[in-house]
Amino acid sequence: MSHYRAIIIGATSGIGLEVARHLAQRGVMLGVAGRRMERLEELVAEYGSEQIKAVSMDVRSEDATKALDELIAEVGAPDLLLYASGIGKQNPTLDEQIECDTVMTNSLGMVRIVGHFLNFVKREAKYDTKHKAHIAVISSVAGTRGMGSAPAYSATKSMQSAYLVALSQHVRMEHIPAIFSDIRPGFVATDILNPNKHYPMLISRERAARYILRGLKRRRRIITFDWKFRLITFIWRLIPRCVWERMTFIRN
Numbered sequence: 239m240s241h242y243r244a245i246i247i248g249a250t251s252g253i254g255l256e257v258a259r260h261l262a263q264r265g266v267m268l269g270v271a272g273r274r275m276e277r278l279e280e281l282v283a284e285y286g287s288e289q290i291k292a293v294s295m296d297v298r299s300e301d302a303t304k305a306l307d308e309l310i311a312e313v314g315a316p317d318l319l320l321y322a323s324g325i326g327k328q329n330p331t332l333d334e335q336i337e338c339d340t341v342m343t344n345s346l347g348m349v350r351i352v353g354h355f356l357n358f359v360k361r362e363a364k365y366d367t368k369h370k371a372h373i374a375v376i377s378s379v380a381g382t383r384g385m386g387s388a389p390a391y392s393a394t395k396s397m398q399s400a401y402l403v404a405l406s407q408h409v410r411m412e413h414i415p416a417i418f419s420d421i422r423p424g425f426v427a428t429d430i431l432n433p434n435k436h437y438p439m440l441i442s443r444e445r446a447a448r449y450i451l452r453g454l455k456r457r458r459r460i461i462t463f464d465w466k467f468r469l470i471t472f473i474w475r476l477i478p479r480c481v482w483e484r485m486t487f488i489r490n
């Protein structure tokens with residue numbers, strides 16, 4: 239994969255960092271972005287500045303698109319753009335700051351970055367019908383239905399999935415050479431989870447990265463892992479809304 243180029247937004251921790259490591263180990267030319275520059279610099283030090291380029295980026299800021307342009311200039315037109323930035327907390331008190339930060343990062347940040355990159359794809363000669371830009375977003379199985387314990391998190395994850403469906407239709411309408419993957423993990427052992435809580439069917443970041451890269455290689459539209467969560471979310475969709483709203487034992 240020496241000629242393959244990828245950009246990961248949100249590579250300072252969790253799934254984004256793990257995927258970055260896997261790609262770096264495969265010799266991929268990599269651009270990484272995130273708020274904690276010191277963590278990105280550790281990644282650069284580990285694999286070398288010739289292979290990995292890093293920029294500081296806060297997706298909540300309008301300047302995030304300038305940082306993305308800087309990264310593209312360093313790395314070149316990427317084959318893959320992975321949006322891995324995301325926050326989420328259980329918020330039973332509906333703390334305003336938590337809800338708003340979640341919306342700003344998961345929804346506004348994604349729209350800003352993905353939309354800006356898609357406009358870049360329109361004018362970049364590298365992309366055509368035989369070589370399409372691959373845009374992937376890490377959403378969540380929590381986006382399947384609204385979760386009362388984390389309203390903004392589940393709502394923004396649902397929005398991400400719906401947005402990718404809309405963009406998939408949009409690129410066909412406008413003849414833009416791009417494809418999309420909606421990555422929907424279940425419980426993954428990352429900093430986003432409460433360390434004091436037991437999560438069922440928890441998988442490691444390393445295993446999650448393998449699922450993701452396998453799905454991206456196959457260009458799957460939806461990547462849900464593992465099979466148990468595919469079954470669970472299938473059942474969730476069958477539950478009538480009036481019943482779901484009364485299922486107060488559901489937690490995420």
